[in-house]
Amino acid sequence: GRPPESTDFANYFCTYAYIYHQKDMLEDHKRTGAYYQAVLSNKRQFQGKVVLDVGTGSGILALFAAKAGAKKVYAVEATNMAKNARLLVEHNKMSHVVEVIQGTIESIELPEKVDIIISEWMGYFLLRESMLDSVLVARDRFLAPGGALYPSHASIFMAPIRSNLAAQRTSEFQNSMEGWAEFLHEMQHYYQVSLDVLSDGYRSEQKDYYLHTSQWTDTHPQQLLGPAAPIIKYDLNKLTLDELKAPLKSEFVMHMTDGGPVDALCGFFDVLFKGSDENPTDNEIRLSTAPDPTGATHWGQQTFPLHPPIDCAPGDRLRVSVEVTRRADNQRLLHVKAAVSVEGNSIYAEQSKTPREFRWNIE
Amino acid sequence: GRPPESTDFANYFCTYAYIYHQKDMLEDHKRTGAYYQAVLSNKRQFQGKVVLDVGTGSGILALFAAKAGAKKVYAVEATNMAKNARLLVEHNKMSHVVEVIQGTIESIELPEKVDIIISEWMGYFLLRESMLDSVLVARDRFLAPGGALYPSHASIFMAPIRSNLAAQRTSEFQNSMEGWAEFLHEMQHYYQVSLDVLSDGYRSEQKDYYLHTSQWTDTHPQQLLGPAAPIIKYDLNKLTLDELKAPLKSEFVMHMTDGGPVDALCGFFDVLFKGSDENPTDNEIRLSTAPDPTGATHWGQQTFPLHPPIDCAPGDRLRVSVEVTRRADNQRLLHVKAAVSVEGNSIYAEQSKTPREFRWNIE
Ligand SMILES: Nc1ncnc2c1ncn2[C@@H]1O[C@H](CSCC[C@H](N)C(=O)O)[C@@H](O)[C@H]1O
Ligand SMILES: Nc1ncnc2c1ncn2[C@@H]1O[C@H](CSCC[C@H](N)C(=O)O)[C@@H](O)[C@H]1O
Numbered sequence: 145g146r147p148p149e150s151t152d153f154a155n156y157f158c159t160y161a162y163i164y165h166q167k168d169m170l171e172d173h174k175r176t177g178a179y180y181q182a183v184l185s186n187k188r189q190f191q192g193k194v195v196l197d198v199g200t201g202s203g204i205l206a207l208f209a210a211k212a213g214a215k216k217v218y219a220v221e222a223t224n225m226a227k228n229a230r231l232l233v234e235h236n237k238m239s240h241v242v243e244v245i246q247g248t249i250e251s252i253e254l255p256e257k258v259d260i261i262i263s264e265w266m267g268y269f270l271l272r273e274s275m276l277d278s279v280l281v282a283r284d285r286f287l288a289p290g291g292a293l294y295p296s297h298a299s300i301f302m303a304p305i306r307s308n309l310a311a312q313r314t315s316e317f318q319n320s321m322e323g324w325a326e327f328l329h330e331m332q333h334y335y336q337v338s339l340d341v342l343s344d345g346y347r348s349e350q351k352d353y354y355l356h357t358s359q360w361t362d363t364h365p366q367q368l369l370g371p372a373a374p375i376i377k378y379d380l381n382k383l384t385l386d387e388l389k390a391p392l393k394s395e396f397v398m399h400m401t402d403g404g405p406v407d408a409l410c411g412f413f414d415v416l417f418k419g420s421d422e423n424p425t426d427n428e429i430r431l432s433t434a435p436d437p438t439g440a441t442h443w444g445q446q447t448f449p450l451h452p453p454i455d456c457a458p459g460d461r462l463r464v465s466v467e468v469t470r471r472a473d474n475q476r477l478l479h480v481k482a483a484v485s486v487e488g489n490s491i492y493a494e495q496s497k498t499p500r501e502f503r504w505n506i507e
Numbered sequence: 508g509r510p511p512e513s514t515d516f517a518n519y520f521c522t523y524a525y526i527y528h529q530k531d532m533l534e535d536h537k538r539t540g541a542y543y544q545a546v547l548s549n550k551r552q553f554q555g556k557v558v559l560d561v562g563t564g565s566g567i568l569a570l571f572a573a574k575a576g577a578k579k580v581y582a583v584e585a586t587n588m589a590k591n592a593r594l595l596v597e598h599n600k601m602s603h604v605v606e607v608i609q610g611t612i613e614s615i616e617l618p619e620k621v622d623i624i625i626s627e628w629m630g631y632f633l634l635r636e637s638m639l640d641s642v643l644v645a646r647d648r649f650l651a652p653g654g655a656l657y658p659s660h661a662s663i664f665m666a667p668i669r670s671n672l673a674a675q676r677t678s679e680f681q682n683s684m685e686g687w688a689e690f691l692h693e694m695q696h697y698y699q700v701s702l703d704v705l706s707d708g709y710r711s712e713q714k715d716y717y718l719h720t721s722q723w724t725d726t727h728p729q730q731l732l733g734p735a736a737p738i739i740k741y742d743l744n745k746l747t748l749d750e751l752k753a754p755l756k757s758e759f760v761m762h763m764t765d766g767g768p769v770d771a772l773c774g775f776f777d778v779l780f781k782g783s784d785e786n787p788t789d790n791e792i793r794l795s796t797a798p799d800p801t802g803a804t805h806w807g808q809q810t811f812p813l814h815p816p817i818d819c820a821p822g823d824r825l826r827v828s829v830e831v832t833r834r835a836d837n838q839r840l841l842h843v844k845a846a847v848s849v850e851g852n853s854i855y856a857e858q859s860k861t862p863r864e865f866r867w868n869i870e
Contacts, residue, residue, distance in 0.1 A: 163709045164716075171690055173697060180698050207700055228705055235704035327534055334536060335543050337570055341598035342591055346526045353527075 145247010148222050156273065156476050161223040166202040169264070172442040176204065178431035179264060182294055182417035183208040185427040189292065189419055190214045194256060198249050198263035198282045199275065203229030203242065205262050210241040217242040218258065220249050220282075249282045257288035259423070267476075268360065269446045270300050270413035271392070271468065272506050274476045280385045290422035293380045295415035301434070303372035304398050304406040304462060305363060310449035311407070317354035321347060358480070358504045361447040362440035363410050369402040372412070372434065375466055381420060392468040397487075400460045404492070405453035409464075409482070410435065411446040448480065448504050457490035465499065478506040508610010511585050519636065519839050524586040529565040532627070535805040539567065541794035542627060545657055545780035546571040548790040552655065552782055553577045557619060561612050561626035561645045562638065566592030566605065568625050573604040580605040581621065583612050583645075612645045620651035622786070630839075631723065632809045633663050633776035634755070634831065635869050637839045643748045653785035656743045658778035664797070666735035667761050667825060668726060670771040673812035680717035684710060721843070721867045724810040725803035726773050732765040735775070735797065738829055744783060755831040760850075763823045767855070768816035772827075772845070773798065774809040811843065811867050820853035828862065841869040 148157045159165045170176055183190060183205070190212035197206040200219035206229070209217045219242050221229055226246035233242045245252050261282055267273030276298075283293060324346055331339050373396045400406075414432040419425040433443045456462065463485050471477040483499035486492045511520045522528045533539055546553060546568070553575035560569040563582035569592070572580045582605050584592055589609035596605040608615050624645055630636030639661075646656060687709055694702050736759045763769075777795040782788040796806045819825065826848050834840040846862035849855045 163705055163712055167687075167690060167709070170694065173693070177697065202702075202705070204698075204700065208698070211699070228708055231704045231708075232700075232702065236701055324530075327530060330536070331533065334540065335567075335571070336574070337567065337595075338599055339533075339565075339595065341594045342526055342565070345591055345594075346530070349526055 145220070145222075145245060145252035148248055155474055157223050160201065161225055163202070163225075163228060166225060166228075168442055170202060170204060174441045175264070175431060178417075178429055179205055179262075179294075180208055181427070182425070182429040183212045183262070185429065186417075186419070186425040187212045189423055189425055190260065193259040194218075195260045195262060196220065196254070196258040196282060196286055198261060198279050199265060200229050200244065201225055201264075203232045203244065205264060206242045206244075207233065207236055207238060209260070209262060210238040214241060214260075218254055219244045220252055221246060222248045249278045254286055257291070258286050259288055259291050260294060261287055261291070262294040266298070266413065266415060266443065268443055269358070269411050269468075269478065269480075269506055270298055272476065272478050274470065276388060277385060279380070280383065280388060283380075284385070290420060292420035292423050294417050294419070295431070296380055296418045296420065297378060297416040298380065298413060299377045300375040300411065300413045301372040302375055302396070302398065302464065302466070303410045303435075304369045304400060304404075305367040305408050305410045305447070306369055306406070307361070307363070307367060307408040307410075307447055307449070309359060309361070309408055309447050310451055310453060313354045313449050314451055317350055320350045320354065352505065355449065355451050356504050358411070358446045358448045358506050360444040361410075363435040363445045363447065365435045365437055368410070368435060369404065369406055370398055370400045372410070373398045373464075389470070393466070395463070395465045398462040398464065400456050400458055400462065400488075403458045403460075404456040406450060406456065406462070407453045408450055409448040411448060412443070446506060448482070448502070450484075450502060454484060454486065454500065456486045456492045457488065460486050460488035460490050460493055463487055463499070471505065480504045480506065508583070508585075508608060508615035511611055518837055520586050523564065524588055526565070526588075526591060529588060529591075531805055533565060533567060537804045538627070538794060541780075541792055542568055542625075542657075543571055544790070545788070545792040546575045546625070548792065549780075549782070549788040550575045552786055552788055553623065556622040557581075558623045558625060559583065559617070559621040559645060559649055561624060561642050562628060563592050563607065564588055564627075566595045566607065568627060569605045569607075570596065570599055570601055572623070572625060573601040577604060577623075581617055582607045583615055584609060585611045612641045617649055620654070621649050622651055622654050623657060624650055624654070625657040629661070629776065629778060629806065631806055632721075632774050632831075632841065632843075632869055633661060635839065635841050637833065639751060640748060642743070643746065643751060646743075647748070653783060655783035655786050657780050657782075658794070659743055659781045659783065660741060660779040661743065661776060662740045663738040663774065663776045664735040665738055665759070665761065665827065665829070666773045666798075667732045667763060667767075667769040668730040668771050668773045668810070669732055669769070670724070670726070670730060670773075670810055670812070672722060672724070672810050673770045673814055673816060676717045676812050677814055680713055683713045683717065687713075715868065718812065718814050719867050721774070721809045721811045721869050723807040724773075726798040726808045726810065728798045728800055730773070731798060732767070732769055733761050733763045735773075736761045736827075752833070756829070758826070758828045761825040761827065763819050763821055763825065763851075766821045766823075767819040769813060769819065769825070770816045771813055772811040774811060775806070809869060811845070811865070813865060817847060817849065817863065819849045819855045820851065823849050823851035823853050823856055826850055826862070834868070843867045843869065
């Protein structure tokens, strides 16, 4: 197979070539443990099957599949990590089952169709990295009819939270603009050059950075002001590549258990291992990245700060129209827009005539 | 002109498109002030001249040249920062003198030869970023015979220092390997997978990271154990692109004022503004990034940790054979090798039969 295109390598694949980074994922035991359970508690589904691991990294999921009794596992990895995967497979005495193939899944060939595709493709807020594209390509190219995807389903959620992030960011932004004013003064004083004309550009750069960028957080369930609402639920057996590449538009309602101010929205995801209709799992496993008092997975949650916070009362509802698009400058990064209005019997709902608009980059 | 090649954009040019980053450079007043002095204290050299600013960024050096009385300034910038440079030039009422051209210097055309090329192209340890290549291309394409480069000369230095960096890095490396041992144990225990076979790979990754990577530091002159020695001195009028791209090999001697242990070598540079033989400056300006009690420029110094430290006595000499090469995976990054032996009358010199070998990446 071919290596990734060079820009994409610089932007995306480079880190995956380090054992250090693979270790970060492997030692996220909620993650690795969920895949382990999904495979090893469903041995019947893997027994004698042909499996494809899309983006095998260290080779771990391919090894799980082999342990579960797969007849053959194709383990495809774009980066040089493939060499380590091969070492690991040999060392764990599975070379007769697992075949490591280096190249992008888009460019490699397989000698046969497969019964199961397993892959750990999820990014922040599920969709960052856009690696699900490659899994759908793999499905369309290599999955036999009736074959199963592991995971088979994925959902994105949002919840209203209390968080000091928005206030913190606002004050950092203000500090930064004060620094700019000083800087202008210095430049004038030292070099008789006026940089005023760049102030708008600087402000908008800094706003993008401080106010319009979501952040990795380990959110505590206590911060939730109401239950999380699903934005979208994907059935990966049915989802098409075109649907996935199109802007994701969704309207949903969040019920406020507590009153506001709502400082931020908290976004996270889960995936489900249900197998396929023809070959369902015996044990349905869920990997959730929801706020958890025992600590977050390596994905954490994405916190989207609200400037200024949204006022509302217990019992109110937040109606959210959300749009998630890929960034024009790098399709592996995301842009999120949301329009939020307050509904209910409170004074806040009454005052919320037009929805408020927000936007964020997921870096 | 053409935009940069896309991989190079991802790796190198991207940050320069932010005002934030240009500001970082502008407010380094030792830097910007040195260029200001080099131009404004040598007005006679700029009066009525045609100037080329290679990589104009915000446009600042082009404005200095215009202020000094240049007849015409071509200000070339690869990134979208060119648009801001144009705004700044207009706002400072210099549009009749300064013409901003967006594109790489390698791809643009000029309608005439220029008398002066000014550029701020220096990276960490002088050569990181390899932007001097572009200045030499500009010189060979556009500088009139007898024309001057600003700066005209550049030198790299190394000094023996005392620093806790090496000890710190060694202990971080050891911690990291202890973490790896625990990780192996977990992986075996939770998933019955043995990752021993990756230990060598991980160790060498972590060694590269902790022990074979130089670091930005603001070194205090008190840390110096002897005066800095020049590694190389470039006359930019004469240096060829081929010479610059070839590995830089140099042998030099550092005189120990104080005794060891020498924990690290400290690398830095200076540049000189002397004009050309035909058109020398009236006031020779030097921009130095040597350790300074009043604080470092934004380049700081590069500290190269020595593991383990080198023992030596006051009066000893360290003989260093150094080789600086471009990294194969990214030619804008550097790799440094050094062979060090102790000479003198001390017991350490006697024991130093074969030179000790060191290597570092400059990230
Ligand atoms: N299109 C593609 N073709 C092949 N490999 C890809 C790919 N896109 C991403 N990858 C690889 O997929 C891996 C995702 S990270 C998951 C690694 C491993 N399966 C685990 O669960 O621990 C990375 O190693 C990345 O390099
Ligand atoms: N080959 C090339 N062609 C055009 N611009 C280049 C270039 N290589 C680097 N640059 C630009 O050169 C600048 C170097 S930073 C210096 C900026 C400015 N002259 C100042 O002194 O403040 C960056 O803005 C970078 O984008």
